[in-house]
Amino acid sequence: MSHPSPIVLALGLNYPPEPTGISPYTGSMARGLARRGFITRVLTAHPHYPDWKVKPGYGQWSRSEHLDGVAITRLRHYIPAVPKGLRRLASEISFGARLGGHRWKDVDAIVAVSPALVSSALAAVRARVTHRNVPFVVWVQDLYTLGLSETGQAGGTVVKLMSMVEGWLLRSADRVVVIHDRFATRVSEDFGVPRDRIEVVRNWTHLPPAKTVDVVATRAQFGWADDEEVVLHAGNMGVKQGLGNVVDAARLAAERGERVRFVLLGAGSELQRLKEAGSGIPTLQFLSPLNDADFAAALGSADCLLVNELPGVSEMAVPSKLTSYFSAGRPVIAATDVTGITAEEIRNADAGVVVPAGDPAALLEAVSALAADPEGSRRLGANGRHYRSTVLDEESAIDQFTEMLRRLIPTDDRVAVSVPDTLTT
Template structure:
């Protein structure tokens, strides 16, 4: 197994935050970003961590990323990385707004260090602990070539947050933790095997350790604040950093998009995208499709993506003619799949509340299609969707009959669905733009440096 190796230039797939070089107090500073998910992973947290690192490259003297081997959402390490302990990659062109960053002006570009870690084929609390611990140990044993002035650690994973805290303490750097998921909450709410009791308590202790050592904590949802307060993080150290939309609407009508993808016309198309894991509880969607098949032949369900539960969900759906599974799509076909939908689905396991905010929401709302969400009424997802003032229809999670009834009711109201889509896109344009996210990120980092 190689201990380290040079790999060629990488080109992240997703559009990133706006990239205009400016002179700031970060111009002479070095930033370290720590997070286990990164491009070329197409979904989940990776596009946001990638976007932040790329944007900071336009502000700071240099940016180094400590990340994992690409493995999400299928939970398998990509073949080209399978036998490597560490890799070292120099990104000289990033996204669609960067060109030849390394060596230009006073900026040194972006260095990506990919670190080997255990990737469990099946999810359990013990396997998740191994996943976290191996990434943490490789982070701590990897030499940092440039002493950082600012460390930005992203959860998940907790291992990355702890590593970021340890590096910041050792080097005297300022520490920002960006909370995408609350991991202790996830241990109890996601349904992972062995995730309750002692495991949840231990996870909370580790999470508390990392968050209390941060100079600033950035959360993607205000629903996370109460848990941070319970950890002893004062409100004056918490900042809101909502995720931004990392896709562009493809501009095709529904029939045009279905034609481009080779999907059938003349049916009401219901689409779910993203991770197929425990938290998503997509067995609920399968049973709703079964009910719809018995009541209306003009409804088609599509599940796009991969994840630890895909095989189990496919087995549950065996024999259903109105449900299709599609592998993860590239940056061109994914927006087309959203445009091809008449209705986009968010589905969460009953009991999931304030542990996370689905990353797919920004893409769904940008696509301008109606959204149906089977989520806890007081959870982070419901709170975010209520802010759209009508773009989403909320129903009780874990009730396939209620989901089927709502799908069929919306099928009978195409004008209302179109109005919901317009409201979603308007909300995305007003609140989920990359420019606004870039300004918030700049403000948080500048405040941390000045503080």
């Protein structure tokens, strides 16, 4: 069957059904492009994040699916149990090798999602060899080199080397899409990418519009008492989140006899260490990942929602959880660099309060201050929901991405091609 529609190939390590991180955005964008008339193909890995183990039912050498109008091919790659250092690098290289060895066929545009930086760079090399005249777009969710530097996960030599790789990748792209204006500034100033080749497309909440939440029933379901202040952190539990600070705040609340419960919802590479550190603390609770409906109910039933970042993390990423937090209509506490990008986002939305990273006493004081000001808390929550509906709207973001692709694709020269329902394995 012949299709005159533009064909887009998306390359990324993460894709639904992974519930958190970059995956929901890549999935929503692919589905959105398909709805707008693009033939959308995805090359991705088997679902494994944030647990770093392959989801049951997956794990074949390759697997083809056709979901929501998107042709998806999943490629098996090396997944380390502890995703740090050389093991993390080997994982990215193995995925990049799978991308490079797979048949891409004829496409009109290629979108590489970074991170993972190394696999995106290997894909860019492949694109130069086999698809030189096809527009190549890099969609930057996190700034990789800044992440290594700010979290202290690599030494100076490694950071310098990865900065060279990241700079080459971004400069070689026909367009660089970033998720925040401050990212655009860093990409331009740090890596020498001309500003007119950078597009800002904001992330959005991947949750459906909020339904009325039965707060009483939900709090009872999770064992949250009516007279305790519930502080919920949702999402990945990795190095960047610095969640030892939350464990310390919970311990301090227990020592003071305060009616506060800190809840860590999700999974990640640091989960076991956090459980060991928090063992026996009555004001600390761990919850496993939830389905979308229960997740939204949990957010809407907590008293406040927490973003916690490791001291030193400032510019590397905009926490994806903020989009869901704002949608829930609850005040946000950000324990982070007070001059960083997360703090700026909270202030722009006027949706919460900011306290210094790594200061459990300041975090606990912010919880108490919000508990003492219910009217102010309601106002902050309403502001977040307004910001989500006006600034972080999904359809507007995908429309913007669509228009960028249409400008890049030389439609006059495109010819009809034969396209099967799935990618060739």
